[in-house]
Each structure stands twice: as structure tokens, then as C-alpha cells.
Amino acid sequence: MYKVDYKKEYKELYLPKGKPVIVNVPAINFIMLDGMGDPNGEEFALATAALYSLSYAVKMSYKSNDVPAGYYDYTVFPLEGVWVLIDKTLPPTIKSNLKYKLMIRQPDFLIDDLFERFLSETKKKKPNPLLEKVRFGSILEGLCCQMLHIGSYDNELESFKRMNQFCNENGYKRTSKLHREIYLSDPRKTEPHKLKTVLRFQVEAN
Numbered sequence: 001m002y003k004v005d006y007k008k009e010y011k012e013l014y015l016p017k018g019k020p021v022i023v024n025v026p027a028i029n030f031i032m033l034d035g036m037g038d039p040n041g042e043e044f045a046l047a048t049a050a051l052y053s054l055s056y057a058v059k060m061s062y063k064s065n066d067v068p069a070g071y072y073d074y075t076v077f078p079l080e081g082v083w084v085l086i087d088k089t090l091p092p093t094i095k096s097n098l099k100y101k102l103m104i105r106q107p108d109f110l111i112d113d114l115f116e117r118f119l120s121e122t123k124k125k126k127p128n129p130l131l132e133k134v135r136f137g138s139i140l141e142g143l144c145c146q147m148l149h150i151g152s153y154d155n156e157l158e159s160f161k162r163m164n165q166f167c168n169e170n171g172y173k174r175t176s177k178l179h180r181e182i183y184l185s186d187p188r189k190t191e192p193h194k195l196k197t198v199l200r201f202q203v204e205a206n
Contacts, residue, residue, distance in 0.1 A: 020166035025141035032103035070109035077105035146200035
């Protein structure tokens, strides 16, 4: 069976260079949930676990008695987060002031009915209170500026400065204070200076 690997099939979106570029991001289906507070806290860990347990239930469904129509093998997509400050007068270094939407992209064969099935199965097999908050839907980002950030999450500001400068010099304007992060590294197994994170925000041409 052919296996879809996001690092090959969607290289433009998930493996950008370490310099800013403009990309057009199509509508993508995600499972997602909302939260707020310090990403080093227990709720964030529970949210991440909920999304991954459900994502792996979808991936491993080829072993079930009811294999989804159109199923194909694939690599589970990385965790993504859309971030914004709750109180915009405070600096981004105050992590308790963060609001986020966590998500994991899903394969094309996942539809609403299947989502409800896998959600129900995951609640039984991997109980997690935050599974009650998980939903399935499509997000269209459209025109964006992005780049690969290598290093600690705390040093992302330098990469955002480069992205803003690139936009200013090339006729683009940021349209939202929201930004997206795609986590290509496992922070539990990777030294902070080696972490790889895709940074992205929406733009429009001036």
C-alpha cells in the first residue's frame, strides 16, 4: 500500500527553508480544540494527548472490522497551534496570557460521520476529559508568510522580526495578530536549540 508522507507530499507547507517565503495555504481539515494559559501546564498536555490519541485511532482504523471508505496509509501530521495574546497590552513572554487553538491535520477520507465514530471509540479506549472539546472542521488560511524557526520557542521573536521585515520589503502586510506554529520536533526528546518549528501568519499584498 502506498503511504502518504506529509514531508514529501506537502513539503512546501511543512518543510520550508530557514528564511521567509510567501505561500498560499488551501482549505485543510483538522481535529482541533481551544484552550488558554501556559503551554507548559497540565491542560496543554491533556489537549495534546487528546488530539494525538484521536489521530492515531483514525490512522490505525485499517485494522478494524469497518475500514473507512477510501482509506490510505499515511504519516500522522504534526501538532499545530494558532496563538494570540488574551491581554494584548502584555508582552508575549507572559505565558499565562496566551490563548491557543491546537489541531492536527487529518487525511482526506475522514468525514463528519467517521469523526464521530472515532471520537466515541477514543473516549472509551483512551479516556481524556478534553476529548469533549475536540471538534472537526476545515480552515482556510490563504496567503501567508512562513519560515522554519530552529531553536527555542522563547527565541521565536527574532524569526518573526525577519518575517515582518521580509513582508515590508516585498509588498505584503500582516492581516492578523494570530500566528500559527507547526511543531516538527518533539520537545520531550529534542534539545531546545535544535527544535524545528514552522512559523506562519496571514498576509495580503499591499
